[in-house]
Amino acid sequence: MNNLDRSLTGRENLLFHAEYFGIRKRVREQRAEELLTRFQLVDRADEKPTAYSGGMAQRLKVARALMHDPAILFLDEPTTGLDPQARRAMWDLLAELNSKGQTIFLTTHYMEEADHLCRRIAIMDHGKLLEAGTPAQLKANVPGGYLIELQIQNKDGEAATLATALQTMAGVAEVKTQNDRIRLYANKVEGLLANAMRVASEQNVMVTDAHVSEPSLENLFLHLTGRSLRD
Amino acid sequence: MNGTMMALLHRDMRVARRELKYFIMRVGLQPLLFTFIFGYVMPRQGIVARGYGNLLLPGILALSMTLSGMQAVALPLVVEFGWTKEIEDRLLAPISIKGVALEKILVGIIQAVIAGLFVLPLAWLMMRSGLDLQAGNVALLISVALLTSWLFAALGMVVGTLVAPQQIGLIFNVLIGPMIFFGCAYYPWEALKVIPWFQKFVLINPLVYASEGFRAALTPQSPHMPLWLILGGLIGFCGLFTYVGLSKFERRALE
Known part of the structure; x- marks a missing residue:
């Protein structure tokens, strides 16, 4: 279950989100097109997200979050419920964003995901921080x-x-x-x-x-x- | 009103415009049928008096605005809070939770006003032969229309935040049904003095003040509820439902 706006198309989801944040019309239209292209959603951009696969909906959510150019991109379990292919595609996308300078704060249940994507990891259990460090440091702790x-x-x-x-x-x-x-x-x-x-x-x-x-x-x-x- | 609220409003209007034909069916069909049977057919049969249209038109107007204002707020909220959780999409906007809630009420007001502007000429066309509208007091008409729209948009928020999606059908039976029948939409409140307990009992129904308000504004020559009671009832219920609706909205949003 995702929280995308089901009454709007994929493209409108991006445009209105940017409008909420007061981003100018020309800027938001250009940014939406860029993100739809980069996230491979252009072909289905005028459909409502109810028709999307899990991977597409997840990509649209990340694109929506990027519309207002956030300093930190917060992602809550971005690959939960995705098939291995879609997960791999999401990983590539996040790695690419990060390599272009986007700071990403990611929560996940998948340890291999954290290991693969993250430079710094904090392990939490019942709201308590148990351990924090680079993947190599953490693994050396076992x-x-x-x-x-x-x-x-x-x-x-x-x-x-x-x-x-x-x-x-x-x-x-x-x-x-x-x-x-x-x-x-x-x-x-x-x-x-x-x-x-x-x-x-x-x-x-x-x-x-x-x-x-x-x-x-x-x-x-x-x-x-x-x-x-x-x- | 800030830019974010305007943007939220823009979004809701876009969605409403896309569903315009359903909106017209929802808002227009019932008053059309009602005015046709009670305002056109039955007066010609001699079953109801020709002047009945004067009583009926303000009631029909109140009812249409009431229902569309309520539905415009309640129906999307039930789905967005209950099934899809997509209310989060709106709550991500850089505006307070109350701001999101107030925008929803504003959308309800706008839709109720549009419904009124649509139904008034429609009902007038159907029943024009026997009608005697004396809407001299435009300020009163506008005040009643806006208060009615606000009141029921706020009630829509109360319903939308309290009701689970599975119970939405039930609400129409147990809340809307009695509200319509006890709402003085089809008969004047003044004439209820023949059943004194009932005349007092229906005062708990906000629709009564809307129906009587439109009677006072459109057909002031017929007996109607005193103005202080009409405005007191409308403003009182407005305040109550806005307060309850906003606090329930805030609580649900934080869940």
Whole structure:
């Protein structure tokens, strides 16, 4: 659901928005044409946005925001609900705007989006700032960098015992347990997963699922909040 | 009024102009049918007196302005707040929330006035044989027309901010229906003295003051509500609905 004006055409959405901001007629008409061309909306500019695809509506929203030449462009989850192609197109558009000097403030649930687009990232949870920095700085904050997640059959406190045993493994930086799930933050060491499985089997703990992930902002978020991302 | 408000008004007029034919159907059809049956057919049948047109025309005028002013504000608001949230598009404009709300009321006033200008000659043409309009007091006519338009545009804002999209049909049954029948549009308030409790009861209905206001302005020779009560009622309800409408609008906008 977008908040575009459904009673107006795409072009009129841009023109009236600029008119609200008191931009002169000649200037706003010229700017609207430029933006419609650059955002590939010219062919459908005289249709109402109800007929637009999600990607087109999202592009028109960004174009609308640019009509009054803002010092900072605020975008709230600009790619939510877009298919991978449309998302990629939106990323290219934002990167291009940024390279031309437009400051962009972007909120997103997609860590790879933040990683790909942003120079500075702030991670927030429940309205609190948890961490801020460049993507590289943030990723370096994940202990060990690599994350192994083990799903186990936790009958009587086996998780705690296993966690203690895993802690002693070479390369392991930190072990966190949450019910029947163990998270292992470690440096990249040959055979890390195999070793972890061996330790588990020595402890007679049944591992039902295992997952290895590379250093990422997703891992950092998980590390900071103890939860995966919510939508 | 600043430039942003003018721009918002420009936007609303553009949308209204595009929907002109629907506007004319919405505003014109009912009064046309009413004046035809009650002002043309029935007087010729001898069922209603020939002078009935003098009572009917001001009522029809009040009713048309009332409904178009209300709908012009309420219907878009219900959709913009309820379904599409596109009210955000207007709230992005560099103007206070109250400014956006006042502009909506202004649009309602304009549409109500246009409806009046459209219906008055139409009704006059249909019923002209028996009509005796004595609109000497132009200032009173304009005051009543503007107050009526404002009052019902503001009521439209109250309705538009209170009602969920699913209930909009219900509003026409439970609010508009009784308002029309108890609104003295088809009968004069003066003559209700034969049912004293009813005559007092209908005073809670703002349409009564509009109908009687137009009677006082267009056919002052017939008995009508005293002027102080007409203007008091119109101004009082105007103030009330504007206050309630604006504060509800502000609350919904901040949600």
